[in-house]
Amino acid sequence: MSEAAAARIPEVLRATSISLAAIALALAASAVLILLAGADPLVAYWALLQGAVGDGFALGNTLARTTPLIFTGLAVAFAFRCNLLNIGAEGQLYAGALASVVIGIYLTGLPAVLHIALAIAGGFMAGAAxxxxxxxxxxxxxxxxxxxxxxxxxxxxxxxSYLVHGPLAEPPGFFHQTAMVAESARLPVLYAKSDLSIAIFIAVGFALVTAYVLWRTPFGLKLRAVGESTGTARFAGVPVNRYVFGAMSVSGGLAGLAGTTEMIGGQYRLLDFFSPGYGFDGIAVAFLGRSDPIGVVFAAFLFAALRVGANQMQRTTGLPTSLILVIQGMVILFILGVAVLEWHRRRRRG
Amino acid sequence: MPLLRMERITKTFPGVVANDRVDFAVDRGEIHALLGENGSGKTTLMNALYGLHRPDSGRMLLDGEEVGFTSPIDAIAAGIGMVHQHFMLVPPLTVVENIVLGLKTANARGSPLLDLRTAAARIRELAAAHGLDIDTDAQVWQLPVGAQQRVEILKALYRDADLLILDEPTAVLAPSEVEHLIGVLRSLAASGKAIIFISHKLNEVMEVADRISVLRGGRLAGTVAAAETDPSELARLMVGRDIVPPRRRSSRPGAPVLWIEDLSVRDDRGLRAVDGVGFSLFEGEILGIAGVDGNGQKELTEAIAGVRAVEDGRLDLPGLAPSRGARFRDIGHVTEDRHQTGLLMSFRLWENLALKSSGRPPFGSPFWLRVGAMRDATVRAIETFSIKAPGPDIPASVLSGGNQQKLVLARELGLGPKLLLAAQPTRGLDVGATEYVHRRLLAARDDGMAILLVSTELDEILALSDRILVMYEGRAMGQVNADEVTRETIGLMMSGIASREAATGSAS
Structure with missing residues (x-):
């Protein structure tokens, strides 16, 4: 490992321990709520864990759910590195899904590799636009x-919504959905029972590429420079406006891929309101992952596990699945709390 | 008995002893200067006095009674007033409103309403007694800097301060305003107030103070009576060695690098900040731009640097790359505010150093950064510029102000620019670091670099410049040869008197 990479280790460990501590505190605080609701927190959490990663089916579901969260988390994190708050990952996800579905349905007769590549490129570009x-x-x-x-x-x-109700509705138009994408546009399935496709690898691959772009390219350095201080960036000759535009476009593209992988990786057709808010969860994922692409991958997995495990928890203990939202919210609050403490400590020292 | 006595004050921060058994005392009626380089512990000592943090050990006696403040509120209640370097005023409020802000006594007796008229009367009384002329109904944003400083002083006096701390009060003032301030301080001292005057300027301290305490590396290097010392002894106390001012060789100007005619530039508010200025700059010379802060120097340098639009006139950079991107590397720019426009504070030193040249050899290509090369270059810069840093991977915010400035200088000089814009290159730096920066600038000039030096420090302008241009309200008051001009002439030009009149005025 290079010296420069070695120098990052303590920082990464620190950031990781803060996120882990926030998760632990959130679980502890939620345990109180579970007790108040008359259930045993240990039983509830065990059920949650079983439901999320207890067997192949559970793990498959969790990983399938992780995929779009990685993309939307990356999208928000990437923009945030340029000091931009992209609350629009949800919309960009729909744009990406639309483009990929159109390519998947109407461009036929292509070899699978090319068709998939086009669907991905189209989804990225639509989200980026x-x-x-x-x-x-x-x-x-x-x-x-x-x-x-x-x-x-x-x-x-x-x-x-308009398109699936009319122009793009699958003939004869009884259902508000598009036709299914061609076989050649579908991603190879890893685990048929749980909609898990190789999309998860694509997502992790994009996380690695995003990390590389941010930390190891001049574009990433300048983009982060704009995020840190527009004044310094401008005076160093960085065309700030172009970078702002570029950062939002790439961010949108990453969010678009969340839509793409949903379409060609498991759902295969576009429905009204098909996303359960992946774009908005992406904000929390980016936050928990501390806007670090690798952190985003783990945060996305955690949030997916919470959502998937919630059903098992509800079946076992009768606790509502919405409790998961409380846990997620508390994770964010505790991270914010740590950030405020750090800020105070730094101020006192300075 | 002194009004204030601080005994063996010790304060440590993680890894640093900021104050090491410092003894310090101020008498009533005394102006006591606290002199020291940045990081010598002046601020820590005064923060302890003002209740911003508590010393680890030692004690403070005010009027013979031991005190320990936990917040500035305690300190103010005990009769201590502080005029910060950056004013703590609310711009849209009037002078009276600013002064009574936070005080209950401004209310008419038993009423929840403000009684500004009575307050204003008392303020005018205080002001008249000490020559602090001020319009109590003016809104603070309308006032010039000197007047805002008077508001700060009045704020302390209005709170019945017996002890006044002024942190680098002359940094923002024109020479004539400095004279005025010194008069005010003398008057306050004569009325029995004790004054602590924090500064790093030797001449100024000699002029204003009765006694001078010098801090070095957190310790008291000595307390001397101003009448019994001289600037070179003070410099020695401050730095721990003799300071030799750099010698300037005569310049050998080469080809023109910068050609400006009738240049007009607007500031952020859309007002004309540079108004028909013209001058030229040649290789191998330093042109000093003198003037009080805020007379268009910032807008002028920004226009030359290409980060501010030119409204009108001609701005030619013959011999420099025509493309915008390359031009940023041809022009080195030591900006006025290293926090806002110089450095990326949370970024590593190597990221800061390579910011302008990332994506080009030897630091990589447009598609990747050669981190190893960037770090190596930073390690070399740390050595050549003697930056106090443990390594290239720490964030810039960890460095002291002087070392941050050296980092900026290392980056801007490292590109080998044809033109260097040096805006306040030594602002906030201590004597040692200033001397170092001056040497580097002169060395760069001797190597043929064209340098535009913008400074509000007259000493700096005179020490480095070959030619001097004085700016006042966006106009060039005239250009003079550095070897043929007196401080007085430039001082007058800085107050808006044209060069010919200034020359005759100071001669008569």
Whole structure:
């Protein structure tokens, strides 16, 4: 390992331990709630664990659910490195899903490798275009990207809704859904019972690439420089507006891939409101992963495990699955708490 | 009995002894200067006095009684006032409102309403007694810096401060305003107030103080009476060795590097900050831009650097690369504010050092960074510029101000630029670091670099420049040859008097 990489180790360990501590504290605090609800926290957590990773089926489900969260988490983290808050991963996900489904259904007769590659490229570009709209509005018109991405979510989601109700509806049009993508556009399945495809490897691969781009390319260095201080970046000759636009576009592209892999990796067709809020969960995932692509992978797995395990917990203890939302919320709160403590300590020292 | 006595004050931070058994005392009616380099412990000592943190050991006696403040509120209640270097004022509020802000006594008796009229009357009384002329109804943002400082002083006096701490009070003032401030401080001392004057400027301290305490490396290097010392002894106490000012050889200007005619530039508020300025700069010379802060120097350098639009006029950079990206490497820019525009504080030293040249050999290609090469270059820079840093992987925020400045300098000089814009290159630096920066700038000039030096420190301008341009309210008040001009002439030009009049004015 290089010296530079070695120098990062203590930092990574610190960030990791903070995230782990926040998770532990959140579980401990939620245990109190479980007790109040009249259940045994240990039983509940054991059921949660069993449901999430207890057998091949559970693990497969969890990994399948991890995939889109990795992409939306990466999207939010990437933008955040440029000091941009992309709340629009949900909309970009719909844009990516739409493009991939269209390519998957209407471009036929291609070899599978090419068809899949086109579907992925199309999904990335559609997401990037949708994120790029917010990036353009921010860099050229000074419009806050938080507001614009929230608004663009509605546009994307309801545009897709319109399409599946009419123009793209599967003939004869009884159901509000598109046709299924061609076989050649589907990702190889890893575990048929749980919708797990090789999309999970693609997601982890993109996380590695994203990490490389951020830490080991001039583009990443300058993008992070813009995120740290626009003044310093501008004075060093970095075209700040172009980087803002670029960061939002790439971020949108990554979110678009969450839609792509849902479409060609398991669902195969576009439905109304098919995403259970992966784009919004991506914000929490990026936060728990401390905006580090590798951290995002683990955070996405944790959030997926919580969601998947929740059903088993409900069956065993009668606790509502929404308790999981409480745990997720508490994880974020405890991380925020640590951040505030750090900030105070640094201030006192300075 | 002294008003304040601090005995054997010790304060450690993780890894640093910021104050090591420091003794310090101030009498009523005394102006006591606290002199020291950055990081010598001046601020820590004053923060302990002002209740911002508690010393580990030692004691403080105020009027003979032992005190221990846990917050500035205690300190203020005990009659200690502090004028910070960065003013703690609310710009849209008026002078009276700022002064009574946070005080219950501003209310009319038994009423929840503010009684600003009575407060204003008392403020005017205080102001008149010490020559602190001020318009109590003006909004603070409308006031020039000197007047804002007077508001800060009045704020302390209004709270019945007996002991006034001023942190680098002259850093933001024009020479004439400095004179005025010194007059005010004398008047305050004469009325029995004790004044602590924090500074790192030797001449100024000699002029204003009765006694001078010098800190070095957290320890008291000595307390001397101003009448019995001289600047070279103070410098020795401060740095621990003799300081030899760098000698400037005569310049041998070469080809023109910068050509400006009738240049106008607007500031962030859209007001014309540079108004029809013209000058030229040649290889191998230093052109000093003198002037009080905020007279268009910042906008001028930013326009030359290519980060601010030129409104009107001509700005030519003959011999420099025409493309925008390459130009940023041809122009070195030591910016005025290293926090906002110089460094990436949470980034590693090597990321900061390679920021401008990343993606080009030897630091890699557009697709990857050669981290090894970037770190090696940083290790070399740490050595050549004697930056105090344990290695290239620490974040820039860990470095002291002087070392951060050296890092900026290492980056900007390391590119081998044809033109160096040095804006306040030694602001906030101590004597040792300043001397070092000056040497590097002169060496770069001797190697043929064209340097535009912007500074509000007249001493610095005079020590380094071959030619001097004085700016006042966005205009060039005139250009003078550094060897033929007096401090007084430049001082007058900085206050807006054109060069010819200034020359005759100071001669008569």
């Amino acid at each position: 949708w994120g790029g709209v917010a990036g353009y509005l921010r860099s050229a018109r000074g419009i806050n990207e938080i507001i614009s991405t929230i608004m663009l979510n509605f546009v994307a989601i309801f545009f897709v």
